[in-house]
Amino acid sequence: MTGRYCSLAPQSAPAFTPGLTAERLGALVSGHRMWVNGTVLHYCFFDGDSDASVIPVPGTGSVRRVSWVGTSQQRDVVRACFQEWRDLGIGITFVEVGDRSEAELRIGFQLGDGSWSAVGRDALRAGQHERTMNFGWDLTAPGERGTALHEIGHALGMLHEHQSPFAGIHFDDEAVYADLAGPPNFWGRERTYFNILRKLDPDEANGSVWDPQSIMEYPFPDGLILEPEQFRGGLHPPGTLSPADKEFALRWYPPAGAPLPPALEPFRSxxxxxxxxxxxxxxxxxxxxxxxxxxxxxxxxxxxxxxxxxxxxxxxxxxxxxxxxxxxxxxxxxxxxxxxxxxxxxxxxxxxxxxxxxxxx
Structure with a gap:
């Protein structure tokens, strides 16, 4: 049986003007979710009694509230993972704030709702009372710290590594659908296809070479991968930032220079x-x-x-x-x-x- 997976909600592909050249379209596809460098991303944790989802109770006609509030220990894991990404020297800064209206990233801990994040600038589409990131299981459990690193990778604009067209992974599709339909994920076919079997456009991939050690790579148990042959017995990334992850982040977000940028004077191009x-x-x-x-x-x-x-x-x-x-x-x-x-x-x-x-x- 597989482990718990990041569960991005299926979304339609961005619509671009028809007739664009392949070069122009490729540039748009590769960068449309990325932040401008030098952005300060403010994040907050939901912490009030009203911060909850209202979920129907099957067969009763009633509803129950499921809290988005996480424990202090889980928050500390997320804080440490933001700092680990920042310590790479990237030109993006993360700052925790208490007011959700000041936050581009709003984080909840609703158990049972899966772990997921808006990808890059998609977070700006969410209302200030909505989550842009959720953790659906205990991040303090052994081996789960990588979940927070993974979701922050999404917030920076990274996508799932096993969906790279450069990976050459050939799944046993029906085995994947059957495995993900059961515990602990309980995914339908659409969500499984979107998060695992669907291949990204080459311009969307995190890099031009597949990185099986990436923090954005899912682990897979025996029996789901047919090719490459060496992964038929399972794929087990370490759950840490790989050299390629770090290179990707620094390529898109190089260290910001200290000198003050030049001034724009009115009416001077x-x-x-x-x-x-x-x-x-x-x-x-x-x-x-x-x-x-x-x-x-x-x-x-x-x-x-x-x-x-x-x-x-x-x-x-x-x-x-x-x-x-x-x-x-x-x-x-x-x-x-x-x-x-x-x-x-x-x-x-x-x-x-x-x-x-x-x-x-």
């Missing part, structure tokens, strides 16, 4: 000169309080995000993604004199002649 996946950072120190527009220009697909500095750290203010669209990203926001703002522009691809640039006005 600044060329970007970026390659696919690269990022440019700027500051805005408004000389007057008013509505400003920040926009990207040129034949390019970009993610454009504005942060406001509060208490010495950048807080998400607004963002736009023009990936695959015929127009460029623009953000309109009220900027206040005496405060500092950060503009971060990440390029998916430049797909036509001419200069790509950013400007505020």
């Amino acid at each position: 600044v060329p970007l000169g970026l390659g696919p996946g690269e990022q440019a950072d700027f500051t805005i120190d408004p000389q007057e309080t008013r509505e400003y527009t920040v926009g990207a220009f040129g034949a390019s697909d970009t993610v454009l995000v504005v942060f406001e500095e509060r208490d010495g750290e950048p807080r998400y203010l607004a963002g736009r993604d023009d990936g695959g669209e015929p127009h460029n990203a623009t953000i309109r926001a009220r900027l206040v004199k005496g405060r500092r703002y950060y503009v971060r522009v990440r390029l998916y691809s430049a797909w036509g002649p001419g200069e790509t640039a950013v400007m505020c006005w």
